[in-house]
Amino acid sequence: MSCSTKLPSNTVRWHGRAMACLALAALLGPDPVRAQGLATAPVGTGDASAATVDPTAVHFNPAMTAYANDGGHIFLGGNLVFGRIRYQREYRGTYQRSDSLDFALPVDPSAIDQGRTGRAEAVEARPIALAPSAFVTLPLGDSGLVAGFGAYAPYAAVIDFDDDGPQRFQLQQATIATVFFTPTLAYRFHDAFTLGAGVSYVLGFAELSRVQDFATVSDVAQALANPPIAQANDFGPNAPVGVRELDVMARRIVLRRGFAHAITFNVGIGSEPVEGLRLGLTYQHSAPMDFRGRFELDMDDDFFTQDLASQGLAYQPRVRGDAVLSFPLPRSLRFAASYDVSDRVGLGVDVAYTFWSMVEDFKVTLRSPDLAQPEVGIPDTTTVRLPRRWRNTLGLDGILRWAPRPDLRFWLRGGYRQAASPDSTIDAASPDGDRLVGGLGGAYRVSGNVSLLVDLGVQHVLERHVVGSDFDLANGTYNMTLVHGGLSLLVDLSPR
Secondary structure (H helix, E strand, C coil), X not given: CXXXXXXXXXXXXXXXXXXXXXXXXCCCCCCCCCCCCCCECCCCCCCCCCCCCCXXXXXXXXXXXXXXXXXXXXXXXXXXXXXXXXXXXXXXXXXXXXXXXXCCCCCCHHHECCCCCEECCCEEECCXXXXXXXEEEEECCCCCEEEEEEEEEEEEEEEECCCCCCCCCCCCEEEEEEEEEEEEEEEEEECCEEEEEXXXXXXXXXXXXXXXXXXXXXXXXXXXXXXXXXXXXXXCCCCCHHHCCCHHHEEEEEEEEEEEEEEEEEEEEEEEEEXXXXXXXXXXXCEEEEEEEEEEEECCCHHHHHHCHHHCCCCCCEEEEXXXXXXXXXXXXXXXXXXXXXXCEEEEEEEEEECHHHCCEEEEEEECCCCCEHHHCECCEEEEEEECCCCCEEEEEEEEEEEEXXXXXXXXXXXXXXXXXXXXXXCCCCCCCCEEEEEEEEEEECCCCEEEEEEEEEEEEEEEEECCCHHHCCCEEEEEEEEEEEEEEEEECCCC
């Protein structure tokens, strides 16, 4: 199911799965990929914004499609993305040896792992992916209405780490993709104003694996502490570093083939108050995503399968059942302005504010009769949370356009993105940071109604050194650079 080249097992490996290939559509174009939160895939080309009149306005601002009422348009595009991501964990806490069994502090000094300190071996990814997107707009007679439709993926995260890397308690592999299918309708109700709206069916796909540290699970802490086991422990969500990351408590969990379905909408307004100046404002609503699939939990350790059987705790080596991965897609506001300085030169500004703070955590709910351990009070349903606590972000881009001939135009784009992940929850699953973005591209009309568009872009995350990660889970240094190349066709269906 992979759509990218697999890297050696001692590196981080990014791969796309069948649905994720579309979900990665245009990973770095007009909305350069933001690894804050879910990686935000670019849609369209590098000069697109909430004030741009082309079919990708179905996503950016449906109101702008009303200005294209002289004929239909079709946009078909694809992007090839290359990147380099590097993470080097730094151990700042005091750990016992991973094969030790001290479940409560203080830890026996002889059990302290003197080697687990300072910087671990770095892990690195060199991702490559190819992804398409498609849009169409069509005027509805002389009514002033313009209909549109788009299939695109504004949110996607695909990452694959080495199973035994220092990040395994954060994440091993994940594919999370959301594809939007959006019909829109726009109306030019005044010479200077347009309104537009779209309703999106969101199809999500998720697969996820990580090593779950059972030292952080409340049900396990209570089961061990209560009779008949009565084992003192410091386990639970706030377990200290000294009792974390023990081999016996390191249980791999895999979520497979999780699908989610949701409905959301976007609305926008467009304005052309004077000739050559266009303004656009759009709102994208949030969408609750519940990915329902199956899970497998590796409990194949004597401690869980037989050592405590006489006291009522005995799991099957493999526990399987139903799983739900839940998190919301954030709402966002976008404002853009585009001004034609002359027939050849144009300027633009694009501002986006994304409410990533809606994503408090990724919640995984597991349900299986094989989970239940009634004699020690463990139910058949449990919840595991991966805290995110992301922050709202602001992005600001400037755009320069130049058209030396009527059939040829170029654009140059540059901007800045804020990081969404705080130091407390950043990890290799979302290698986030403040970043600089840039891109250039061009469009050439190869015939009377067909234009070829080429786009190149880059973003660089400023090196981020983290020392305040919760429970020392993800302290260390993060680096990321992504480069993309895009090729698209724009077909003008208007009569000539």
